[in-house]
Amino acid sequence: GIVTRPRLALVAGGVAGYWLAASSSCSFAVLSSIAVAFVAYALAGGWRYLRAAVLTFPRDFRAARCLLGTLGALRRMTRLRLGIVQLFAETVAKQPEAVCFRYEDEVWTFRRVDEYSNRVANLLLETGHSPGQVVALFAESRPEFACLWLGMAKAGVVAALINYNLRAQSLVHCLRAAEASSMLFGAELAPAVKEVAASLAEMRLYRFGDGHGVEESLDGVNDFDKMLAGASGQMAPGQQFRPDSTKDRLFFIYTSGTTGLPKAAVISHHRFAMMANTVGIILNIGPSDSVYDCLPLYHTAGGILGVGQAFLRGATVVIRRKFSASAFWEDCVKYNCTVAQYIGELCRYLLAQPSRPSDQGHRLRLMFGNGLRPQIWREFQRRFGVKQMAEFYGATESNCNLINLDNTVGAVGFLSVIAPWAYPLKLVKVDQDTGEPLRHPSTGLCQLAGVGEPGELVGSIVRGDLLRDIDGYVSKAATEKKVLRNVLRQGDAYFSTGDVLCMDELGYVYFLDRTGDTFRWKGENVSTAEVEASISSVLHLADCTVYGVELPGIEGRAGMAAIVAEPAAAASPEDLLDCLTRDLPGRLPAYARPLFIRFVSRIESTGTFKMMKTELRRDGARPDRCSGDPLFYLDCRSGRYLPLDESAWAAIQRGDIRF
Structure with missing residues (x-):
């Protein structure tokens, strides 16, 4: 790589220089050795390493300071056995009347959040919920969402944060995967709960909120707001649950990872603090900041990296129920925001809006998130006057996290060239x-990707280490599937992210693609x-395969399904499409429904279809x-599938047909 051959040349050159000057004085011999070694080192390519070291030292030094700050916070947390509840209590004690959350016209001080979550904890304990039990939380974004899981944590109850887009089988799957005994759901999602009520017969159901105009009656449901009004808002610190270990479960977040159905990833107290504090320390977010969080709170980005800035760093977090491109900058001005979160699609939507005075009438100094396309990076900063775009890479369940500190366009972060051992993430070549x-x-060990070569990002797992350990999934079998063994030496273990990245000579890392059985669309995995299971169920077919395809100028990959249509079958392709149009919306959230359908004569049934998927991905949706x-x-306007010919494909390329 960058370092190995030049280092060998450095040693060889030093020996040669010493031999040439051996008959002279000792000091001359030493100086000659150094000079010859340096020349040999430079000629062998060492100048690249020296250049990289000089250029990246300030970046690496800053990152090292931040990393030490995070480690210090985690060591204190571990030594004193502090959970998120205790850390939040410290924040409340420092600034009880400061604003924790703003939502529409509501103002939630830290004291109000504390008292509300105390009521939740007291009520859960009074209704027979005990530490370790799992309660599902299914609601749109609002302050109560964060307060509810905080209250659960005060009672020792583990929250399962459910994606509010899920319906039918997907919703039931996630509830069962978490082994939830109860569910708290927002009134606005009552229709979705009613649809699966028959499958939740043994689960206690609690409804809260005004429903935003949604009216749906549901039998056997408890009115949580009414019950909460009678609960005490006081809770002595000794009554609040304190974890036996900071590695104890705080809540679950669902992730598709790169294999199979959505899995419940464990977020421990330690992991929440590590993720939130790392972002807060590196980006210098604190009590003087107001963070605009328009991302879903069931996600890591909105629910941990966003909410965590309030709970652990004392910042004000502005919550919006759902993202609105037209209201984004007006909100930032209205709430005097200094920091905002994003995903790539969000930035593209903002650029598509007509110019307004608020485009640069805000006080944002920083936006952080992931998925910002390099092609629009500079244009976005120029139009909206945001000085820093902190792009990051992170997998909820992994030990692989990166962040861009210095506005390097397109980079999701970096790996140190000077001290690669300090943060042992690697890129390994993949088929x-x-x-x-x-x-x-010969060895059976993995091959490392070189500079500019694509490779899967993997992270060294060290059990008990504050930064290198993993919490994995609720399912131990699912966790084991993500562990890659015998990577650099026999017996080692690395977390397999399933994501392909590449690194340049300065160590900057760029996201390329996902391997495995997921793709990312509209900010969702x-x-x-x-x-595939939903399509097969709807069409009563055994043979279909689903994959993501690239579209010009759009982040992520759009869903595409290749479906076997037998020539002699009674149902025509049009009949099959009608079935998909009618039945898929009740089974899959909008972002998961395939945007493209390809009817094929057959799909190879050997192996796992991966070879076939590779060819299909290469074909994409191009006629x-x-x-x-x-x-x-x-x-998207009619909700129906229409023929995709060259004319329609050209319209997609021009942006006349949008998704």
Whole structure:
């Protein structure tokens, strides 16, 4: 790589220089050795390492200071056995009347959040919930969402944060995966709960909130707001649950990872603090900041990196129920925000809005998030006057986290060239067809990707280490599937992210693609297995495969399904499309429904379809590459699938047809 051969040259040159000057004085011999070694080092390519070291030292030094700050906070937390409840109590004690949350016209001080969450904890204990039990939380974003899981934590109850877009089978799957005994749901989601009520017969149901105009009656449901009014808002510190270990479970967040159906990833007290504090320390977020959080609170980004800035760092967090491109900058001005969160699609939507005075009438100094396309990075900063875009990479369940400190366009973070051992993440070569790591024939160990080469990001797992350990999933079997063994030496273990990145000579890392059985669309991870199962169920077909395809100028990958249509079958492709149009909305959230359909004569049934998926991905949705197979696209206005020909594809490329 950058370092190994030049270092060998450095040693060899030093020996040669010493031998040449051996007959002279000792000091001359030493100086000659150094000079010859340096020349040999430079000629062997060492100048690249020296250049990289000089250019990246300020970046690495800043990161090292921040890393030490995070480690110090985690060590204190571990030594004193402090959970998130105790850390939040420290924040409340410092600034009880400061604003914790703002939502529409509501103002929630830290004292109000504390008292509300105390009521939640007292009520849960009074109704027979005990430490360790799991309660699902299914609601749209609002301050109560964060207060509810905080109250659960005060009672020792583990929250399962459910994606509010889920419906039918997907919703039931997530509830069962967490083994939830009760569910708290927002009144606005009552229709979704009613749809699966028969599958939740043994689960206690609690409804809260005004429903935002949604009226839906549901039998056997408890009115949580009414019950909460009678609960005490006081709770002595000794009554609040204190975890036996900071590695105890705080809540679950669902992730598709890169294999199979959505899985419940464990967020421990330690992991929440590590993620929130790392972002807060590196980006210097504190009590003087107001953070605009328009991302879903069931996600890591909105629910941990956003809410955590209030609970642990004392900042004010402005919560919005759902993102609005037209209201974004007006909100930032209205609430005097200094920091905002984003995902890539959000930035593109903002650029598509007509110019307004508020575009640069705000006080934002920083935006942080992921998925910002390099092609619009500078344009976004120029138009909206945001000085720093802190792009990051992170997988909820992993030990692999990166962040861009210095506005390097396109980079999701960096790995140190000077001290690669300090944060042991690696890029290993993968087979492009199977997604499996490439291994040396003789040793069986993984092959490291070089500068500019694509490789899967993996992170060294060290049990008990504050930064390198993993919490994994609720399912131990699912966790084990994500562990890659014998990577650099026999017996080692690394977390497999399933994401392909590449690194330049300065250590900056760039996201390329996802391997495995998920793709990312509209800021959500989509499980191909889940979509395939839904399509097969709707169409009563065994053979279909789902994958993500790239669209020009759009972040992520759009869902596409290849479906076997038997020539002699009674149902025509049009009949099958009608079934999908009618039945898929009740089974899958909008972001998971395939935007493109390709009817094929057969799908290879050997292996896991990965080879076939690779070819299908390469074809994409382009009519000229799909061998004359019937193609259709989802017209978002009518909700129906329409023929995809060259004319329609050209309209998609121009942006006339949007998704």
